[in-house]
Amino acid sequence: MVNRHGGGAALLDEPETIFAIVSAVRRAVPVHMPVSAKMRLGFNDDSRAEECAQAIADGGADELVVHARTKAQAYRPPAYWERIADIRAALNIPVVANGEIWTLDDARRCRQASGCEMLMLGRGIVTDPGLGLAIKVGDLSGGITWAELLPLLAEFWRIVCARLERRSQAGRFKQWLNFLRRRFPEAEVAYQQLKTVNDPALIEAWLAGQSTGR
Numbered sequence: 001m002v003n004r005h006g007g008g009a010a011l012l013d014e015p016e017t018i019f020a021i022v023s024a025v026r027r028a029v030p031v032h033m034p035v036s037a038k039m040r041l042g043f044n045d046d047s048r049a050e051e052c053a054q055a056i057a058d059g060g061a062d063e064l065v066v067h068a069r070t071k072a073q074a075y076r077p078p079a080y081w082e083r084i085a086d087i088r089a090a091l092n093i094p095v096v097a098n099g100e101i102w103t104l105d106d107a108r109r110c111r112q113a114s115g116c117e118m119l120m121l122g123r124g125i126v127t128d129p130g131l132g133l134a135i136k137v138g139d140l141s142g143g144i145t146w147a148e149l150l151p152l153l154a155e156f157w158r159i160v161c162a163r164l165e166r167r168s169q170a171g172r173f174k175q176w177l178n179f180l181r182r183r184f185p186e187a188e189v190a191y192q193q194l195k196t197v198n199d200p201a202l203i204e205a206w207l208a209g210q211s212t213g214r
């Protein structure tokens with residue numbers, strides 16, 4: 001929808017429009033407030049990635065996040081972290097690397113390939129909410145355990161119930177479990193138990209059966 005109206009990744013075929021947008025945002029935002037931008041490598045191919053990044057920097061952005069895939073590559077692995085290094089080399093603003101960082105080892109390899117110290121986590125931190133902490137200390141033990149995660153699941157459920165219609169609540173909860181099960185065996189067990197459940201009362205009962213500290 002966004003792309004059909006010339007927004008989002010469709011802009012990656014129009015660096016001059018990117019420049020105009022970032023410049024307009026920079027003018028509109030108070031000087032003490034940083035402006036950051038995020039881009040993919042391109043729409044169908046990555047041939048204009050540096051040009052787009054340059055347009056963002058020239059427009060006055062203070063920082064750029066690069067999701068190292070084109071729109072056409074969607075969310076399929078791999079992410080082309082080495083292309084972020086090319087972009088970094090062309091710019092004089094800080095660049096943040098993003099895409100396909102699921103583990104400590106991915107973070108290490110991404111930093112090496114991109115030359116970026118700063119990383120942005122997408123699905124990886126949904127899958128392992130302790131991943132950022134683990135990366136910070138360089139050890140998985142710096143992350144969070146399933147026991148520490150349970151109160152967050154309970155809090156998430158509370159928010160889901162407050163904001164979504166009843167018929168969508170269980171599905172949203174299972175959506176997170178579906179990510180978490182890639183990392184936590186306990187989430188896999190829960191997912192198998194709940195995958196056909198649509199009644200919020202049963203999610204509630206499952207949570208009550210866990211020691212969430214509630």
Ligand SMILES: Cc1cc2nc3c(=O)[nH]c(=O)nc-3n(C[C@H](O)[C@H](O)[C@H](O)COP(=O)(O)O)c2cc1C
Nearest residue numbers: 038067075079098099100101120121122123124126
């Ligand atoms: C739950 C979730 C919400 C996201 N929201 C946004 C968003 O608002 N804006 C955006 O540019 N990207 C958003 N993304 C995309 C991520 O920032 C990231 O670019 C993408 O997921 C690729 O990184 P990954 O391979 O680590 O998932 C979101 C991703 C996830 C998983």
